[in-house]
Each structure stands twice: as C-alpha cells, then as structure tokens.
Amino acid sequence: MTRTLIAHLSPLPDGPVEVAGWVETVRDQKKVQFVILRDETGVVQLVNPATRDLGEDASDAERSAAALTETIGGLAHGTMVRVSGDLKHDERVKLGGLEVKIGSLTVESEALPETPIAEDSSLDKRLDWRFLDLRRPEANLIFRVQTTFEHALRTYFVDNDYIEIHTPKLMASASESRAELFELGYFEGTAYLAQSPQFFKQMAQPAGFGKVFEIAPAFRADPSFTSRHATEFTSIDAEISWVSSHEDVMRMHEEALAAAFGAVVAKRGAAIEEAFGVELAVPSVPFPRIPLAEARRIVAEGGYEIPRADGDLDPEAERRLSAWVKANHGSDFVFVTDYDSTIRPFYHMRHEGDASLTNSYDLLFNGVEISTGAQREHRVDVLIEQAREKGLEPEELEFYLDFFRYGVPPHGGFGMGLARVLMLMLGLSSIRETTYLFRGPTRLTP
C-alpha cells in the first residue's frame, strides 16, 4: 500500500489507508488511545481501542491487540511511525472531520523521551536544535513560501531569456572590500570567499550573455549580531546589458518582484494569513522612486535627525521613510535612488555632469533595505579613477579591469538578500527564522 500524505486524506472515501509521520501527542485513555500524527502536510487523529489486562486464556488476536496498545502507550513525542488503518470521515472529530483507526503501526525511528526544546525556548536554543524547531508548521511554511518565491522569480528570469550562472565562491582577491573577508589556504596559495557575485556577474556582460541571474551563497566575515546580518546568506543577483540608467534596472527588479509576490499570494496567501496573520498583497508597479536627498528631507521634516554624518539613512530613517511612503503612496516598497558617490562602491556609475551622485538605488520593503542596485561604470579609465579615489590599488583589480578592455556594454543589476525578503514578507523579527541554518560570528553549528 502506498503512503498517503495527510493533507490528501480528506477527499478519499472511507477505507484502508497508510500514513506516515511523527507523533505529536498521545492521549492514552483507559478504553481508547488517540495519537495526533503529523507529516509535512498536516495532522490527523489516529484512534485505537485499548486492549489491556488480558486473562491467561487470551487469543493470539487479543495478545497482538494488547501489544499494539502497549506500543502506542509508549510512543514518545517525535517518534516516526508508519500506520495502516481505516480512514473514517466523522464530523464530530474536531481535527479535520476524519480519523484513522489503527490497523497496524510500525515504529520506524524512536525519539528520545525528552525533547530538548519547548514552545517557549529562546531563539538561540531553538537554533541549537534547528532540526526539531523546523518541525513547527510555521517553519515548514516559511520554506514552502521561499520555494514558491524563488521558483517564480527564476521563472520570470527564464521566461525573459536570462541565463542562469553559477559564479565561483573561491576567488583570488576581494570582490567588495578587504574588510569582512574570509581567507583560506588554497593549495600553495590563498583564496577568499566571495562577498558577492559582483565581479563575476559583471563578467557576463563583456561575455555577451545579455541578461543573467544567480541565487547562491555569499559570505561576509561580519562581526555584527543584528537581526538582519549573517556571515553566510543567500543572495539573489541579476545583471543586464544595454541599460540606459539605473531606471532600467529598477523596472526589471520591480517586475520580477511583482511576479514572485503574485505567485506567493496565489499559492500560499491563505496559509500565510492563517499562520502569520499577514494579508499579503501583490505589489503594484511602478514602486515609488525617491532620490536620497529628498528622502533625507522627508525624514527630517518628520522630526527625525539621522545620527550619522555620511548622508546615508540609518535603520530608523528607513522605517520612517517607508511609513511615509506607505501613508502617501500606499506602497510597501520604495526605491531610494541617486545615492551620494561617497557612500557607494567604486563600480557604481556616477551622474553625467554631477560626480557627487550615482546611478544607484536601495530598495526598502516594509521599512528595511533588502537590495542595492546600480548602473555600473563600464568606461575603464573612469573606473580606474574611481577605484583610486576609494583607496583601492588598480593593480589588485587587474583581472576585473580586463573585463572592460575588450568591449563591454553599458550594464546594471542588483543584489538582494533572500532571507530578508522572507522575514519582511512574513512579518518575522529576524533572518534567523527565515534561514535554514543560520551562520553568525558565534554560530557555526549544527
């Protein structure tokens, strides 16, 4: 007999079924035993009439029934069992209006009796036992939402003739900066872990790939402990040729996001509302665009003085700006554009005629930055000049600069943190909840 997923039981007629999953609870009453069984799709009630206190003249069938009763009574929470039985629809059963009368039950894998985490365990403790923590239906849903989101995003890219690339994570030099760089021995030499696929996705442009995307890990030796940072994270990247400005990048970016949110709302919207109380909507495009200088004015007019000198927004300013955008434009998303050159990397293109501003943007979603995008500087002499100005040695960037010496189209793209998008989409408080196995300065296990 083939296993039926619990979510698929309901439409079946009464009759024999096989289910498999883990024991959530056992209610061991004198005359009847109830087991709540969960699998990756839901929960179902199993029922068994108890057979106890056999006399000496008990039949084989009675002995076997008594053995089953004993087995069920001893089931620890989490134990994996396979059950054959009879499905019966009965509207008096609160749990989905059906139950399975146990015919036979096989213990596939016993759980230790003491579960190391409970509902009120701290996040850190839950992460120690992440494989148990992930059994929560909400956690399962997070990663189903992630799957739907990513697949829709990729489908958008594939349908629009993007090439999927897998850029190397082992590099001979830094991709972003010498800070926050993981270094490793590489045979006789040294390698570094890619902080982003920046240089290599740009390489696809002189390579004539036109439009590319990648969803892959990136690594930052970032010592911070915020709810938004990790030392390893999944980065969604795209890069396209022949853009006229960052506007072309933003248009592609918002279209891709609208497609992905559309898929999530359609497939997981109801489950998200039930589990997280979030009524997810498909964002309308275009998202509002607000130049950084104007964003600063809006925040200042709202009575908040940004406590940093470099002109960038801080997290509180991002929250306030997003609230203003939500109130005035009805959008959960906002592109903050035209960042000052001083707070952007050397490879961002600057305004023609005003080198103090860049053709760049940050995307804020529900008050938090989820992405940075830009048109890239593709003129090698300007690029070298900008690298020098940022204190970089062009000699160390030779392999990257070569990409610009044999013809390269104007291009731009973005990088976006997957776990951040999910955290903000589902109203959660930390990317630790939306990362399968979080990695931070003091967390490298399990």
Place this chain on the structure above:
Amino acid sequence: MTRTLIAHLSPLPDGPVEVAGWVETVRDQKKVQFVILRDETGVVQLVNPATRDLGEDASDAERSAAALTETIGGLAHGTMVRVSGDLKHDERVKLGGLEVKIGSLTVESEALPETPIAEDSSLDKRLDWRFLDLRRPEANLIFRVQTTFEHALRTYFVDNDYIEIHTPKLMASASESRAELFELGYFEGTAYLAQSPQFFKQMAQPAGFGKVFEIAPAFRADPSFTSRHATEFTSIDAEISWVSSHEDVMRMHEEALAAAFGAVVAKRGAAIEEAFGVELAVPSVPFPRIPLAEARRIVAEGGYEIPRADGDLDPEAERRLSAWVKANHGSDFVFVTDYDSTIRPFYHMRHEGDASLTNSYDLLFNGVEISTGAQREHRVDVLIEQAREKGLEPEELEFYLDFFRYGVPPHGGFGMGLARVLMLMLGLSSIRETTYLFRGPTRLTP
C-alpha cells in the same frame, strides 16, 4: 527607440530598427563597408556606403557621412556599438536574408585592438580570458542549455512539492571526509567548506520537510587535474523521506532527469544538433539497473581486467559497461546498484541480511559517473557502528548523530554534478567547458 535583439529582426517589416552588440568583423571596401554585429541571440550584417576623400566644399551631411565611414573603418573586433538604421530583407544576403543600413553608430565601449585569444588557443589560455571565450555562440548555448536543464529540473521538484533548501557551506566539521577539505579561519575558531550538502539535506528529514532539493556550490580540495574534477562545482542534490529502498530514489531520479532532458530537447534540441552535432533524445524510463557484481562480470566477460583491488569500476570499466548497456538495452543511462560497503561512506544503508552490500547506486551517463545515490542508514546505533568501522570518531559527528535521536523517517537521495551532465550531454571533453569559471588546484582566476 528600443533595442531589438538580432534574433528578433527577421519577422519585422523593413524600416527603422536599433540593434546593439559587438563587432565580429569589418569588411572595409572602397565603396561600401560591412560590419558583422553579434549580440547574445545571433549575428546580422550592417552595411554603410563609404564616403571618403571629400572636397573642400563638402556639405555638413557629407562630412558627417565621412566621419561615420572613418569610425566604422577603425572598429576593433569586440567593440560594443549601438546602431540605428534601416532593416531591409534581401534574400541575396547570405546571413539570414537581411541587413541593416547604418543610420547612426555609437561606440559604447572600444576594444583593445589585439584580442588575446584566437580560435586555436589552448583551453588553458581560453580560460585565462574566459569572458572573451564565452562570446563564442557555442559557449553561450552551453549556458542556455544549462539554464533550461536546471529550470526544468527545479520545476519537476517544485511541481512534486519538494522544498528548496539552501544549506550552509560553512561548517564546524567535515561533511564527507577529512581529506580534500578546505579550512578557514572563522573569527576565533576554524570553519570548513562543505564538500557536499549531505548532512544538512539529511537534516531536513527529521525536520519533517519530506522532500527537498538544492542546487549549490560544493568544495573539494582535490589536487587532481582530470577533465571531470574541480575544486568548486555545482551540485544538484535531492533527498526524500519514507523510501523503502534506493529503488525509490532511483525512480525519482530518473523521472526528474527525463523531465529535464525533455525540456532541453524541446527548447534547445535543434540548436544543440547544429552547434555540437549531437542528436539529443529524451531518455526512456526506467533506466536499466545493474548490480555492481554483475557489472564487474559484464566488463570481465568483455575482456577488460579492472586494475583496482577494491571492487569498484574504473573509468575504462564505466565506459565499457555503458557501451554494453547501449548495445543491449539502448540506453545512454545506467544505474549501477548495490555497491560493496567497503567502497561506500558510513551513512549508506546496508542490505538487510548482507552487510557487505549497500542500498546504493551510481548513475552513469554516456560512459561516465554523474551521480551517487543511496538509502541512508537512519538507525542511530547502526550508524554509529558503521562510522566506527570506517575509522571515524562518533564524538566528532555528534551534531549529525543528533539528527537521528528524536525520530527520523527512512530516507534517501542523490548528489549529481551539473557540469558533468552538461559535458556528457553535449559531447564535450571537459567540465572546464561547461563551468562558467572553472576552479582547479592551479586556477583561481579570473
């Protein structure tokens, strides 16, 4: 005016168009100039009537025409240009029966006059200049095929309710063996790069995820220089719960591959035949299954003595076995099953009643191993025993062994090298051709 991709010109009516791409060749004749322009979709001929040797009384229009002629005459191979002009269908034009008469031409990015690689450059030299090497239409096609293949594979998984996971590549211990392990400083401690997602995709099983997949980088400090090995490669992994044996894994594996090959044949089959002379077919399922012991007999009966003592097949034996399968079963694929325990990792489940054999398989495609799969041992006491027997210290595996202590379903899965599949699919001689940027013991750039 919006840029039109070259492949999309043909159905357009005669009239104004804009194209953009890089210069392949310039034929600078006395009276007329021809430019072959390529973009990510194809090539088109541009034409310009030459204007030279103006008299002193030349008009502005004539001067501007002469300037255009001079610009075109000086275009280096690879230079990126944007061209507005008039599309004209003309069946006398060999290249697709159309040409574009140049109205205006903008040089977006000049190429250095000397291209560092030529058609006859060695593979190693081509890899030095990979961004130029990838401009070849065959290279572009390889990564479009990869995109189609991967997306169809993911679509198969998503349609079958798999969860996509992103397992960490930073680990506190080895995932496969202490050999071929990259080690890095991690704040005050040490981390290792994941050699495979093995432990973490198994973690999804006690986590109740049911079915999971991942396509992500894996790292091996492998000093070998074969055409099939790299220090960083893209691994396709799947792992499913509630299997009865490796047979369930193979069935899923072949179904997924048939779906992915089907998509490639449908979308890229004609282009593959034209570029690589390979007539790709959708494989029929089930693939033949041959136990390793029988495979050894077949190879021995074919007159080949395998020069290794451990009972495994060597590359020549794999080629011979595949040829035999092709001749006798008409299949390009074969599952070699039931490997000896001595040549399998500790986590492969062994036969009930014969611990010398495992519930495992290798998948060969066109004569080369592309994947290893197995049912996993999920009984923690047996697992510990098998680890000890392989010389591992269970104490070092505690975090992994914990996965098996709180209930875990029987499960199994496979890992498969993406670049190998592509190499064998397209009849290429090295994974260096099917990897975007190859990484080997002596190659860490560009």
